[in-house]
Amino acid sequence: METAKYKRVMLKLSGEALAGEKGYGIDFAIAQEIAAQIKVLVEMGVECGVVVGGGNIWRGRNGEDMDRTTADYMGMMATCINALALQDSLEGIGVQTRVQTAIEMKEVAEPYIRRRAMRHLEKGRVVIFAAGTGNPYFSTDTTAALRAAEIEADVILLAKKVDGVYDKDPYKYEDAVKFDELKYIEVLEKGLQVMDSTATSLCMDNNIPILVFGLDKPENIIRAIGGEKIGTLVKK
Numbered sequence: 001m002e003t004a005k006y007k008r009v010m011l012k013l014s015g016e017a018l019a020g021e022k023g024y025g026i027d028f029a030i031a032q033e034i035a036a037q038i039k040v041l042v043e044m045g046v047e048c049g050v051v052v053g054g055g056n057i058w059r060g061r062n063g064e065d066m067d068r069t070t071a072d073y074m075g076m077m078a079t080c081i082n083a084l085a086l087q088d089s090l091e092g093i094g095v096q097t098r099v100q101t102a103i104e105m106k107e108v109a110e111p112y113i114r115r116r117a118m119r120h121l122e123k124g125r126v127v128i129f130a131a132g133t134g135n136p137y138f139s140t141d142t143t144a145a146l147r148a149a150e151i152e153a154d155v156i157l158l159a160k161k162v163d164g165v166y167d168k169d170p171y172k173y174e175d176a177v178k179f180d181e182l183k184y185i186e187v188l189e190k191g192l193q194v195m196d197s198t199a200t201s202l203c204m205d206n207n208i209p210i211l212v213f214g215l216d217k218p219e220n221i222i223r224a225i226g227g228e229k230i231g232t233l234v235k236k
């Protein structure tokens, strides 16, 4: 078994990652594949927090003619649906998991309490942070940066559709070049689409490395944790 380079990680899964080829909703086969990879991490002794997005169901910006705050709350609700799906997949293979929500829904999940989240992590439970930051006008990337700082994660594993950060859109341009490493400030100055700028700034200010990699192969999660050179590492 590989040895882990990191002790505590924050895995950010976009909603898109859970939708698979369908592009919408939840593909349970994909959720189970991801859960299986998370299980390996846990068995390696890595403490794992997860932030899930909601874009496979709803994003605030989908509600063009809506009140922005309401549309954003709908997005936060969407992340809760994904969180429960992932929890179900994890528990189905015997991984103890707690969902903590930034908006209280006590009958469904625990409210977010940092100290409690830390305790779960120390006990080897996976903690899924749902409902974003609980505030409109933010994203789940920012949630990942915030919660990673709070739980003192060693790294954010940012699972994307693309296998790293490129100088331009690799789906549109054949000559797009992938970066192996980047500084936070380069991401901000070049306007690279890694995370939104709020999230990137938060990582920069708190010195949290971000490893961007493709989830086209779920086993990439294990490769990333083993310290293999995959994707793009964003750091100081």
Ligand code: UDP
Residues within 6 Å of the ligand: 013, 014, 015, 016, 052, 053, 054, 055, 056, 058, 059, 060, 061, 071, 072, 073, 074, 075, 076, 078, 079, 131, 132, 133, 134, 135, 136, 137, 138, 139, 140, 141, 143
């Ligand atoms: N959202 C929010 N505040 C947060 C996190 C998320 O308002 O702290 C809303 C926002 O509308 C966002 C949606 O939830 O579009 C889903 O999150 P996101 O777009 O980050 O999901 P992803 O792109 O990762 O699937």
